[in-house]
Amino acid sequence: MSGGHPALDATLLRQFLVERDVPVVGDLRIDLISGGKSNLTFSVRDDESHWVVRRPPTSGLTPSAHDMNREWAVTSALQSTDVPVAPTVAIDSDGDVLGAPFTVVGFVGGQVIRTADDLKSLSDNDVERNIDGLVETLARLHDVDHVAVGLGEFGRPDGFAARQVKLWARQWGHVKTRELDDVDRLVAALSERIPTDTRNTIVHGDYRVDNTIISADDAGVVRAVVDWEMSTLGDPLTDIALMCVYRRPGFDRVVGFEAAWTSDRYPSVDEIAQRYATRTGRDLGDWDFYLALANLKLGVIAEGITHRARAGAASEGAETAAEATAEFIAAGLGQLSGATRG
Template sequence: MISTPDGVEVVATRAEAAAMARPPLLVLEALTEFLDAEDLGSGAICWLRIGEGHSNLTYLLRRGARSLVLRRGPRPPLPKSTHDMVRESRIQRMVKDAGIAVPNIVAVCADPSVLGVPFYVMDYLDGVVITSEEPPDFATVERRRATAFAAVDMLVALHSVDVTRGGLENVGRPDGYLERQVSLFSTLWDTSTQRSVPEIKSVAAWLASNTPTSQRASVVHGDFRMGNLMFEQSAPPRVLAILDWEMATVGDPLADLGYFLATYAEKGEASTPLELTQVTRYEGYPTRDELAVRYGAATGLDLSELRWYQAFALWKAAVFCEAIYTRWLNGERPGDTFAPTLADGVPALAGASARLIGAGLRGTRTDPEAGEHGCS
């Protein structure tokens, strides 16, 4: 039985799990039976929680010579229409069939009686994710530039997938995607917050009044950033897989580009609270403008409204981070060290969005002294 500050994380048997007020995250007896039925390794399970996510959870599993990765949602209760592991796995399989680099999913469990929530299992990939450090082989001016361009080229490839076939035509409704997103997240703010952050309402109004017309439909990852890309261990930089497909749908591709640029740290530029891979400030990494130009040249899309998409990314992040913060206030995320930082982090994200659109707002308060925080 393994305990953490937010409760027991792993237990050996179903009986132990049933006796607990808060369900564990892994029940080794039940998981062993599931893996045996799927013919995924043999023997005892060795496990390790991996990844930086504050939403869904990822575990490295080892059984004999087999290495696997399990992805599951947090403990119930879960907000409606979130943490849908079955949908997430289905979309990954579709884009993999279309030639996009993603982890190979080997099993999906829709039965919540096994671990308390649905989950899926992937083959382990031996790659590197760049966040606060970069691999030594990547630490040259030329390779840093190549790394960022490899990321944006992967985004171009994703947005080139035909969404009228292979099951993707049933994934989302691209018509009105941006309008629905602004409306949905405005509603989510109203239902999840317990405080007032003035910029949220004013930015939402500006976004709704200035929504651009989508130029085409594509697969939208929803959280496309450097920290969700796994690169091969050796140079030259090559993306081994795109990770974390929880928010994927079919919609406006520039929503991904705006988010990617909003999360990208640029040397010499003011930081934003959503920057999660600080190493891109090092000498050699291209600017946001260079990345946008490369994307625009490859896709032919008009980027004149890109500021809207970047502001939308920061505002949307503020809203979903507020939901995390409120769950912590309600005692649903005990022991979480990230959620308390959102007391200042959410207003900082909202303020950054307001400053980005600046002259488009009237009567908006921003706080240039707000602390810097990120969320994923």
């Protein structure tokens, strides 16, 4: 079978699909779409069908990350909603086939706007439509009745913000490549400012333009939201805040290239937040807390990328991603002191 990859055995995958009554015509052709910093994503074709397979990285795993069962649960539940997701096909939840869990979903055509060069294909009107489509899609996700779609036990939404602070502090302990006292300072400051008036929804946990597939013909139409490995039930303001903090220029160092999402062609953090507030009709609460928490999360994510690179999961820019960590942590501290915006 052609186009294989060390992390995805074509023979084993074909057997897995056939055993689950998925029609397979001819050999499988496998190509790596993306990988290294997050789950590995593969394009898989036979003579008639086109799928996408996702599995965790082959090294440097950390607790709670790369959760294939989580991705499967939420995307399966969202099939009946107006939140666009890829059609689910099959899952190996135990990792019996490849030695790690993986999911198979239908391929969704369109375009992914990931790099600054990708963004050049969009006119200013396209970019305006795109941000409206992104905000609208996130608002639709937060409008879903999670109990009605079978996700009532998907997470523990009560006390979500406090647990997020503890989670990312704990994650820092797993991935830190050096000591950084400001992380402890930020965790302490956040712990003293946990919001009490919150609502609970499905949250994506990693929402930005390149975690969507948009229509090739209309940048305002999101055809699928992807990369659900961090999804759970919790405070929706954590989603919009992280979406905004990803706009910081330091994110380019995290991903190792000039990202589309950091471009000044997109609206400012404040404008994106206001569009979300207007669309949902909801108050943004202690917005500085949410931005500070998002900065903590992204700082730890940056550190984790370098941690995994040193464990063998090499990818472009991964060894230097942690150079951005201090910037995000400092921004979080500044947010809580009122010294920064966004």
